Amino acid sequence: MKARFIVSSESPLNIRVSRSTASFETFRYIPGTTLLGAFASGHRKTCNNETEFTRFFLSGEVSFSNLYPANFQANEFSNTDLRDDEQPIKPIPNTARSCKRFSGFRFKADTGKRERHGVMDSLMYWGLFAVSGQTQVEVLNAHTKCIYPVKQDECCELLDTFSGFYRRGESIIEIGKSEAKTRLLIRTGISRETGAVQEGILYNREVLNEGQQFWGVMSFADEQLYDKFYDFAEDIGSKGLLRIGNNLTRGLGKMSVPEFQEFEVDDLVSFKQRVSAFNEKFHAEAQAHCVDLQHQFYFPITLQSDAIISDPQFRCQTALSGEYLYQVLNLGDVTLIYQNASTRRVFGWNALFGLPKAAVCAISMGSVFLFGYNGITDDAFYQTLYNIEQTGIGKRKLEGFGQVTVADAFHSEVNEYESGHENH
Numbered sequence: 330m331k332a333r334f335i336v337s338s339e340s341p342l343n344i345r346v347s348r349s350t351a352s353f354e355t356f357r358y359i360p361g362t363t364l365l366g367a368f369a370s371g372h373r374k375t376c377n378n379e380t381e382f383t384r385f386f387l388s389g390e391v392s393f394s395n396l397y398p399a400n401f402q403a404n405e406f407s408n409t410d411l412r413d414d415e416q417p418i419k420p421i422p423n424t425a426r427s428c429k430r431f432s433g434f435r436f437k438a439d440t441g442k443r444e445r446h447g448v449m450d451s452l453m454y455w456g457l458f459a460v461s462g463q464t465q466v467e468v469l470n471a472h473t474k475c476i477y478p479v480k481q482d483e484c485c486e487l488l489d490t491f492s493g494f495y496r497r498g499e500s501i502i503e504i505g506k507s508e509a510k511t512r513l514l515i516r517t518g519i520s521r522e523t524g525a526v527q528e529g530i531l532y533n534r535e536v537l538n539e540g541q542q543f544w545g546v547m548s549f550a551d552e553q554l555y556d557k558f559y560d561f562a563e564d565i566g567s568k569g570l571l572r573i574g575n576n577l578t579r580g581l582g583k584m585s586v587p588e589f590q591e592f593e594v595d596d597l598v599s600f601k602q603r604v605s606a607f608n609e610k611f612h613a614e615a616q617a618h619c620v621d622l623q624h625q626f627y628f629p630i631t632l633q634s635d636a637i638i639s640d641p642q643f644r645c646q647t648a649l650s651g652e653y654l655y656q657v658l659n660l661g662d663v664t665l666i667y668q669n670a671s672t673r674r675v676f677g678w679n680a681l682f683g684l685p686k687a688a689v690c691a692i693s694m695g696s697v698f699l700f701g702y703n704g705i706t707d708d709a710f711y712q713t714l715y716n717i718e719q720t721g722i723g724k725r726k727l728e729g730f731g732q733v734t735v736a737d738a739f740h741s742e743v744n745e746y747e748s749g750h751e752n753h
């Protein structure tokens with residue numbers, strides 16, 4: 330079973346992006362690895378129960394996840410689904426585009442403080458351009474400028490990449506960007522000898538501000554284990570022992586009592602509808618742009634968290650491939666058509682042993698891979714895709730790596746530049 334997990338920061342958080350001492354930057358979200366480490370350390374401090382520790386943190390029966398910022402406190406979002414914690418927070422896919430000058434979702438922009446001209450997803454156009462053997466440039470050219478209406482004309486600024494996190498409501502009309510609020514803390518070093526300020530030691534730490542909510546989904550092998558974990562989480566939360574990130578001895582990283590709620594995942598029927606809807610739209614766009622398709626069925630895989638993928642020789646992969654889908658995920662007849670992927674080095678600290686983890690290369694969240702399929706689209710095909718989405722891909726899934734969506738509705742539905750779209 331899966332459960333939504335919501336927690337707020339009660340003091341500033343610093344989760345260092347790199348191990349370098351010169352680095353002061355913090356992650357803009359709470360990585361699953363950090364969350365697991367925080368709970369494991371809380372367990373060590375409060376419970377003397379090896380069996381339970383093993384079940385929670387080592388057995389694979391509990392999977393942690395990244396927690397993404399859920400900041401929709403602005404007045405413009407009152408009475409909208411964006412304040413509703415039932416809806417997930419996801420990374421904005423790499424294929425999203427927005428006005429270079431006035432970027433942002435158009436939803437409630439009229440009541441907000443800043444002008445926002447809208448967001449669209451470019452995956453279908455890039456996919457068609459790739460299918461055409463990179464010859465039909467017009468497909469891309471038709472979607473490069475902002476067509477937001479300004480004084481009897483259009484804005485005409487270029488569309489640029491657009492990143493961060495978003496939440497959408499029940500309806501695609503309600504969609505907004507969530508940004509973690511950060512600031513820079515400047516601190517002086519304390520001399521170990523005198524207990525006073527150490528001369529020449531002044532350092533910066535970027536922190537995630539206190540008073541922010543973070544959202545994620547954890548998985549549990551069964552309900553009984555969920556109940557046990559729930560009680561434990563509430564216990565360490567109420568004792569103020571859920572501490573996350575770096576500089577804990579300096580008062581950073583204090584979290585509220587976590588809240589859990591059961592999380593309903595899409596069933597196979599609605600999953601099938603979503604995947605088919607993408608394929609149908611892709612075919613319709615191909616027809617509209619006169620592009621001949623070579624596959625019967627198209628579906629994208631979008632990374633909701635970083636994924637650590639390696640080949641049989643244990644070499645890290647920087648992209649998903651048809652071969653990987655066949656060999657590891659058991660889905661044949663699949664060809665990679667287009668990708669918009671990035672990578673990052675994953676560093677880690679094993680809080681239990683006080684040792685650094687080996688750095689590995691991961692494919693970054695938000696990366697998108699479009700596949701073409703020429704086999705039969707029977708129940709077994711949909712079931713395999715469904716299993717991929719439910720269980721994730723690659724290594725370290727217990728820490729929240731490798732979460733994916735197949736045919737995320739973002740790619741077929743987000744186009745606030747489409748004619749007829751009203752300014753809500």
Ligand SMILES: [Zn+2]
Pocket residue numbers: 428429430431446475476477484485486
């Ligand atoms: Zn614009």
